[in-house]
Amino acid sequence: CNKEARQELEKDLADKQMGHHIDSKCYQLKNTSRGIHYYKGVERVDATVSVPETWARFTDNNIFRSQSARAASAKLRASTESLLMGTADEMWRQFSKVNDAFTSRITETANAKSKIQTHLAKTRQEIFQIETKIQVIQKTIRDKEVQLKVAQTRLDERTRRPNVELCRDAAQIRLVQEVNEINETLRNLHQCLRASEDMLQMLVRSKGVLEHDLVVKNNSLFIDQERCMGMRKSYPSTVQILGYV
Template sequence: MEPVGSTLIATYAHLKPTPTNFLPAIGGITSSYRDRFPHYNVTHSLSLPWRPSTYYKVASNSPTLGPYCTRAQRVSESTMAPFVSNRTTLFTRYTLDDWYRSNLTNYQESSTSRHNSERLRVDTSRLIQDKYQQIRKTQVDSTQNLGERVNDIGFWKSEITHELDELIGETNAISDLKRRLERALIETEAPLQVTRECLFHREKRMGIDLVHDEAEKELLTEVDIILTCQERMKLHLDKAITQLTADRAVQHELEKDLSDKQAAHRIDDKCHHLRNTSEGIGFFRGVENVDATVSVPESWAKFTDDNILCSQSERAASSKLREDIENLLVVTANEMWNQFSRVNLAFTNRIAETADTKNKIQIHLSKTLQEIFQTEMTIESIKKAIREKSAFLKVAQTRLDERTRRPNIELCRDVAQLRLVNEVYEVNDTIQILQQRLKDAEDTLQSLVHTKATLEHELAVKANTLYIDQEKCMGMRKSFPNTLRLVGFC
């Protein structure tokens, strides 16, 4: 016998043709029996389980040849030709040797048929066992391959799940940071509005106080810094939105790939656990000729690996962008707070300087008022002195007028006359001097009054400036956001 697993070449496949003169050949098709041997009928044994139901035949004699059938004999005799006893009309069909050879041939053919049948049965049994082992081994290999495929899908599922979790965490982190950046950007509007209102209010300063001082310079610098910070925040906000879009696109690809992997894992796991006794198995003719595959193991693994690499790349870019945004929030908050402190310091210095000037003006105004009072007293004393000198002048002039009425020789230019004349000149000079002094005093008083008005105006200007800087500007700047709000935490 051939080894197990080898190709079987059965000798019964080359049988010697059986002569049709002696015994009929055993055929596999029922119709052939009926055509060639109508006197044979096919019956199936139901009582003998060891007999095969196929090819089992029972031969029967023709009822017309029964020697003991009287009715048949009568029919035969009535239909047969009359027997002729003449020996010369008969002839011999076969010889005795032919008869023996025919029997021997039948014996040999029977032995050969049995031997071939035995060989067929042995080879068929071995073929069945070999094919069973081969098909069983093939099924085991297919089951093992399906198990390996399930493990591969499970591995990539775990990789995708891990990467998807990391990507979702990164997406949530940058989304939270984006909201923080938006809140920080909104928080910068209040300081910008305060700074602009401070500049607007300081335009209401009057007179000489409407100067381009250090506080105004710092306010303008603060406006520029806040606008610059806003521009940088908007730029990074646009980058964050773009990065979020990219992250969500990669997340969608990973989720789609994971969904496909889960479906494939479920199908292959079901196939892996299918057995010959499983329910739901059936024939699907021609399915082996359908090739619906779109990838090979290399491209299949590369597709998922590319998705994971793309996700890792986007995660790295997202993490770098988050660091940049964090640094930006800290830097912008520090810049705005430092400038806020510089503006407040400039306001404090300017307020102190203005208050000091106001106090000095107040002191000068007090002294001016005192001097005005003294000057007014001086004017009154001068006027009083002039009034007093007028009496002296009247007396001297009255005396001189009376002495002009002296008669004749008595009109003497004596010492008294000279003294009276000198007295009149002296009193007139004194009055003129006093009147000039009165005029000077009145001019000085006018100057003092003008100075007083100027000082009072300046005092009002300084009071207005102090009110604007100290009450309005510094009052508004108390509402400047704290650091936590500037970095978007509140």
């Protein structure tokens, strides 16, 4: 690997620098140089570990290994950079797809919110109309109850007519008809009142559901539009993705 090749080259360079320093020192030694001494028998000591051919081959081998390691490293860098570039392109495509999905979803949610607001406004208007109708029915019932009291009071008073005066005359017949008609009207009014109150309760429940759904849609829009898309306003450059900055 590159590290081992570098270490070998550094060691070889250090050795050669040391050897060059020693040879330079030897070259500069003269008869008048200081530090020259007798080293008896040193000529018989062979401390060499190489010959010129192996010495040169050792360095050549180190250089060759270094070149091979650098070539492999360059190939690996090229392969890695190609992979990173491909990854960067894929990340950009995914980034764009996610943004498109967010935009589409935000549009859908906004449209749904608009529909809810429209239905909510209509529901509130219907509630107002039903409440007004209930008030009218209740007033009509109260008015009819007064009319019923009058008619029944008249009938009751006429029961006190003496003897033959207790005649089933036209007035008596009409009063009885009036009471029956008022009772029938009151039954219909009470039935209409119950139906209106049931409708009001249904509309109130529907309004509650719509209001809750509107809150949910507003929250979803805030999360998608403000929070999520707010974090996706910028995209790192390819250079940043590759780690060059």
